[in-house]
Each structure stands twice: as structure tokens, then as C-alpha cells.
Amino acid sequence: MTNKVIEVSNLTKKFGSFTAVNHITFDVKEGEIFGFLGANGAGKTTAMQMLCGISMPTSGEGTVAGYDIIKENELIKRNIGYMSQKFSLYEDLKVWENIRLFGGIYGLSNKVIAEKTDALLKQLNFAEERNTLVKYLPLGWKQKLAFSVAIFHEPKIVFLDEPTGGVDPAMRRRFWEMIYDASERGITVFVTTHYMDESEYCNRVSIMVDGRIEALDTPAALRHQFNADTMDEVFRQLARKAERD
Amino acid sequence: MKTLKFLIEKEFKQMFRNPLIPRLIVMFPTMVLLVFPWAVSFEVKNIKIDVVDHGKSIYSKRLTDKVAASKYFILNDTPLDYQTAMLNMENGKTDMILEIPASFDKDIVKSQTSTVGVAVNSVNGTQGLLGSNYIMQIVNDFSSEIRGELINTLPPQSRATIMNMPRVDIVPQYKYNPELDYKNFMIPGFMVLLLTILCGILPAQNIVMEKENGTIQQINVTPISKINFILAKLIPYWAVGLVVMIISVTLAYVIYGLWPAGNVIAVLFSAIVFILSVSGLGIIISNYSETMQQASFLVMFFILILVLLGGMFTPVSGMPAWAQTIAAVNPFNYLTKTFRMLYLNGSTLADVSNNLFALGIIAVVLNGWAVFSYKKRG
Numbered sequence: 022m023t024n025k026v027i028e029v030s031n032l033t034k035k036f037g038s039f040t041a042v043n044h045i046t047f048d049v050k051e052g053e054i055f056g057f058l059g060a061n062g063a064g065k066t067t068a069m070q071m072l073c074g075i076s077m078p079t080s081g082e083g084t085v086a087g088y089d090i091i092k093e094n095e096l097i098k099r100n101i102g103y104m105s106q107k108f109s110l111y112e113d114l115k116v117w118e119n120i121r122l123f124g125g126i127y128g129l130s131n132k133v134i135a136e137k138t139d140a141l142l143k144q145l146n147f148a149e150e151r152n153t154l155v156k157y158l159p160l161g162w163k164q165k166l167a168f169s170v171a172i173f174h175e176p177k178i179v180f181l182d183e184p185t186g187g188v189d190p191a192m193r194r195r196f197w198e199m200i201y202d203a204s205e206r207g208i209t210v211f212v213t214t215h216y217m218d219e220s221e222y223c224n225r226v227s228i229m230v231d232g233r234i235e236a237l238d239t240p241a242a243l244r245h246q247f248n249a250d251t252m253d254e255v256f257r258q259l260a261r262k263a264e265r266d
Numbered sequence: 267m268k269t270l271k272f273l274i275e276k277e278f279k280q281m282f283r284n285p286l287i288p289r290l291i292v293m294f295p296t297m298v299l300l301v302f303p304w305a306v307s308f309e310v311k312n313i314k315i316d317v318v319d320h321g322k323s324i325y326s327k328r329l330t331d332k333v334a335a336s337k338y339f340i341l342n343d344t345p346l347d348y349q350t351a352m353l354n355m356e357n358g359k360t361d362m363i364l365e366i367p368a369s370f371d372k373d374i375v376k377s378q379t380s381t382v383g384v385a386v387n388s389v390n391g392t393q394g395l396l397g398s399n400y401i402m403q404i405v406n407d408f409s410s411e412i413r414g415e416l417i418n419t420l421p422p423q424s425r426a427t428i429m430n431m432p433r434v435d436i437v438p439q440y441k442y443n444p445e446l447d448y449k450n451f452m453i454p455g456f457m458v459l460l461l462t463i464l465c466g467i468l469p470a471q472n473i474v475m476e477k478e479n480g481t482i483q484q485i486n487v488t489p490i491s492k493i494n495f496i497l498a499k500l501i502p503y504w505a506v507g508l509v510v511m512i513i514s515v516t517l518a519y520v521i522y523g524l525w526p527a528g529n530v531i532a533v534l535f536s537a538i539v540f541i542l543s544v545s546g547l548g549i550i551i552s553n554y555s556e557t558m559q560q561a562s563f564l565v566m567f568f569i570l571i572l573v574l575l576g577g578m579f580t581p582v583s584g585m586p587a588w589a590q591t592i593a594a595v596n597p598f599n600y601l602t603k604t605f606r607m608l609y610l611n612g613s614t615l616a617d618v619s620n621n622l623f624a625l626g627i628i629a630v631v632l633n634g635w636a637v638f639s640y641k642k643r644g
Binding site: 070095114 | 268269271272273275276279280283284479480481482483484485486487488489490642643644
């Protein structure tokens with residue numbers, strides 16, 4: 022039996038009277054690519070932020086990378102990478118400076134950072150952009166850089182919040198190749214998306230509707246369960262139940 | 267500690283890449299010290315005055331000339347009656363009326379005493395008070411002048427009697443600022459003002475800018491410690507403040523010839539303690555604000571309180587009790603006192619140690635609060 026790197030039960034987050042995440046229970050196995058699906062406003066980002074230790078759950082419990090999400094959130098942070106929905110590297114820093122900063126924050130030495138930066142830039146075909154201010158990069162490149170920075174320190178789990186939003190199909194494909202590479206290196210991938218074709222790339226997916234997880238299984242099993250040809254159809258059937266906008 | 271190095275490096279890079287901040291750090295103190303010391307003065311000059319001279323005699327003419335010759339007054343008009351002069355004041359043409367009685371000369375010659383009437387427009391309290399003080403000085407001068415002249419006309423014996431009458435004169439000694447130069451008093455205050463504005467506003471904008479850009483989220487999801495994050499925000503403003511101080515101290519010497527009578531190192535040292543406290547305040551504001559607009563308003567509000575209740579323009583000892591209570595926890599007040607002592611009184615570091623101690627406590631409390639109010643988890 023493989024290890025569970027994320028395990029949560031009855032995780033709930035309320036903002037005032039609004040319940041963003043409503044008693045969700047699930048687990049993610051080590052090395053998995055776990056798709057976290059849902060319409061806009063279904064509560065995906067909030068749920069992910071609770072797992073990453075930047076949002077305090079209202080109730081519920083769980084562990085990420087073996088640490089308690091309520092009490093040991095700072096320990097969790099040593100073991101995860103995170104790429105937010107809104108591009109959030111420093112636009113007024115150069116490509117290499119952003120890599121260096123986050124490498125340094127995670128405790129890598131100058132030497133390791135320098136070596137890994139060279140290798141990374143070469144691998145991404147980014148060598149020429151080394152000294153470019155990040156704000157001048159096109160969106161697709163920014164996303165690739167953000168992902169590379171998120172896994173630069175070799176975390177156990179990487180959380181990706183709509184990593185391919187607003188990116189063209191060719192770039193999306195290349196992005197998923199990068200995700201597979203990371204997965205092969207043993208990094209567990211937790212990814213939210215609302216592109217249903219992308220959900221087929223995941224080992225397992227969960228579908229959130231109005232703050233609850235309505236379905237969780239492999240894509241093939243879900244298609245079978247909902248008697249649908251595509252994940253798109255599965256999603257439509259579930260999303261119809263939504264009452265929130 | 268190793269992470270701190272990376273973070274400070276990042277803050278400095280961002281600061282130097284900002285199109286405005288490096289220029290601001292140099293231009294702002296230069297402009298303030300070049301312009302403001304000349305403009306901010308409590309001396310009242312060019313008070314417009316009407317003289318109503320009912321006597322039209324030798325002595326009254328001399329008094330009128332003396333008033334007109336003073337640098338404080340501009341002789342606006344010499345109307346024939348008081349009503350006309352009053353009308354002038356109501357219309358804002360004049361600020362003061364000096365009324366000389368018809369019997370002025372006769373009274374002086376006969377009984378050696380006479381009275382003049384003074385009316386001052388005191389809507390502006392300072393002008394009213396200083397104007398009447400100036401006119402009193404002029405009249406006093408005038409009376410001792412003619413007293414001297416009249417004594418000389420007396421027979422020697424009665425002259426001796428008058429000379430031997432006891433009289434008390436006040437001879438003031440102006441300590442620490444012998445030329446009574448208002449600029450010397452204000453320049454140390456302006457230095458504190460500069461530090462407050464630059465080292466208060468810039469950090470207040472900083473974290474909130476990271477919030478608006480979303481970069482704070484990428485930071486919050488890392489294992490970075492809160493203390494390191496806040497220190498990395500503080501330390502660059504130390505450097506900024508130190509640069510501002512070096513520019514200010516140099517300019518004060520080059521332009522105004524003002525050099526600390528005490529130790530210049532003590533000036534820089536007390537500035538460093540002060541910067542910590544205002545930057546801490548800025549960071550607290552940044553932590554509680556969600557947008558740049560909120561942070562800007564809040565920081566302006568607090569800076570206004572710090573400055574107006576900080577003893578730069580008006581002495582704290584003259585404030586009501588509640589305001590003095592605020593002044594007791596106001597870092598601006600402590601540094602203004604310290605700078606004036608070091609610049610004008612020639613105090614030593616030991617003399618100002620009480621102020622520095624107070625500043626230190628304020629700095630520790632504010633920065634403790636700054637670390638506490640920075641929340642990595644919402």
C-alpha cells in the first residue's frame with residue numbers, strides 16, 4: 022500500500038455565514054497526480070490554501086506530508102511547493118533573481134542555487150532570459166517559471182492552482198509535460214483546473230460543487246459511474262446541481 | 267539568519283529598481299532643507315499699522331517716524347480720526363492702530379508721562395500678541411530716549427536725584443542660540459520630520475504592495491519566519507534613514523553653518539533608534555491595510571499626530587494634559603528634543619540617554635507588534 026501524503030476529513034472553511042468549503046474528506050497518495058476540479062467559486066482555492074497552511078480551517082482536521090494542518094502548518098511549508106492562480110513571483114526581479122530568492126528562502130546554499138539555476142534555465146530554454154525582468158516575460162513563460170520555482174527545492178508535494186489559466190493549447194500541453202516530469206521525480210502533484218480535457222491527465226480527480234466534493238475517482242471510473250463519454254459530460258451533470266453562481 | 271540575507275538582498279534590489287525611491291531619498295531632504303527653514307518662522311514682520319496722531323506735534327511726529335522705521339511695521343495710513351482707522355482695520359487694510367492723544371507733547375513736558383492707545387487685530391493670535399509686544403518695545407525705547415533728553419535740560423541737582431532713583435533693567439542672555447535664529451531651532455526638527463516621512467511612509471506602502479501584487483502569498487506559503495520577514499523589511503529603511511541623515515547634516519552645515527554642538531555620532535545613533543520605531547509603525551499600518559489607499563491614508567493620519575503633538579512647532583509643555591500624555595509615547599517628540607539638545611545645547615550621549623531609552627522601548631513595542639500583526643495564515 023502506498024503512503025498517503027495528504028489526508029483530510031471534514032475540512033470546513035466559513036467566511037461569516039458563507040461556507041466556502043463544506044466538510045470535505047479525501048486523501049492523496051504519494052506520487053499521484055491528483056486533479057481538484059470544480060466550477061469557479063466552488064471552493065477549490067480555499068481548500069488548497071488550507072492544505073498549504075495559509076488559510077486557517079474553521080473546523081475539520083488533516084495532515085499534509087505527515088504534519089498536522091492546524092498546528093504544524095509551518096512544518097508543512099518546508100515540504101511543499103505552491104503556485105498560485107495569480108502569477109506571484111516578483112515582477113521587478115530578474116528571472117535568476119526570483120529563482121535565487123526562493124531557493125535561498127528554502128535554505129539552499131549559494132552554490133546549489135547557482136548550479137540548479139543553470140540546469141533549469143537550460144532545460145527550459147530560458148538561458149537568454151536569465152537577466153530579463155520577469156514582468157517582460159509572456160504569460161506562458163511566466164507560468165513555466167512559476168512552476169519551476171515552486172519545485173526548485175524538490176518538495177514532497179506541489180500545489181498548482183489553475184496553472185494553465187489563460188495559456189494557449191500548445192503551451193498547456195508543454196506545461197503538462199513538465200508536470201509529468203515532476204511526477205516522475207517523485208513529487209506528488211495536487212492540481213486544480215477547470216479544463217476538463219486536462220482532468221484526463223490525472224491519476225484521480227475530485228469534483229467540487231458548492232464547497233462539497235461530489236465525486237472522487239479515476240477519470241475512467243467517473244465516466245463509467247456517470248455513464249458519460251467524456252469528463253466534460255461528467256462535470257456538466259454535476260455542475261447542474263450547483264446553486265451558487 | 268541565512269534566509270535573511272536573501273530577503274534583504276531582494277528588498278534592496280527592488281528599492282533601487284523603483285523609478286522613484288532612490289531619487290526621492292536624495293531630493294526630498296535636499297529640497298526640504300533648502301526651502302523650509304526660510305519659510306517656517308514665527309517672527310511676524312510687515313504688520314500694517316495706522317497712526318492716528320491727534321497732537322501733530324514734535325514728539326508725536328518722532329514716535330510716528332520711529333514706528334514707520336521699524337522693520338516690523340509698515341505705516342499704512344495716518345487718518346485724522348480713530349473711526350477712519352477702525353474702518354481700515356475692518357476692511358483688512360490695516361492690522362494695528364496707534365492713537366496718540368492731542369495732549370501728548372504737553373503731558374510729556376509737564377508731567378513726564380503720557381499714554382498712547384493701541385488696538386490690534388487679534389484674529390491671528392500670534393500676530394496680535396507679537397504686534398502689541400513690538401509696539402510696546404518701540405514706545406518704551408522712545409520714552410527712555412526722551413527721558414534722557416529731558417534729564418539733560420534739568421538743573422544738575424534734580425538731575426542727580428532722578429539718576430539715583432532705583433531702576434531695574436532686564437538684560438536677557440540668549441543661551442545656546444545667541445542670534446535668536448529661528449532656523450537653528452527648526453532645522454533639527456526638519457531632520458526628524460524627514461526621517462518620519464521617508465521611514466514611515468515607505469514601509470507602510472511596502473507590505474501592502476506585496477498584498478496587492480499577490481507576491482505575499484508566495485512568501486506566506488514558504489517556511490520563512492515572521493521575524494526574518496519583518497527584519498528584512500526594516501533593515502533597508504535603516505539604510506535609507508542613514509543616507510537621509512548624512513545628507514541633512516551635511517546640508518545644514520554647508521548652507522546654514524549649523525553643526526551639532528554635541529557629538530555628531532550621537533546624532534546619527536539616535537536617528538537609528540528612531541527610524542526603527544517609525545518604520546515599525548509603518549509596517550503595522552501595512553499589515554492592517556488591504557490596499558495602498560488605506561495604507562496611505564492611515565500613515566498620513568498617524569504622521570500628522572506624531573508631528574503636531576511632537577513638539578516641533580509648539581512646545582509640548584504648553585499642551586493640555588491629554589496631549590502631553592500622547593507626547594510621552596511619541597517617538598517624534600523624543601527625537602526632536604534629542605536633536606535640539608545635541609545640536610544647540612551641546613549635550614553628550616549621556617545627557618540624551620533618557621530620550622534614547624524611551625525611543626528604544628517604543629521601537630521594541632512597535633516592532634513586536636509589527637511581527638505579531640503579520641499573519642502568514644488568514
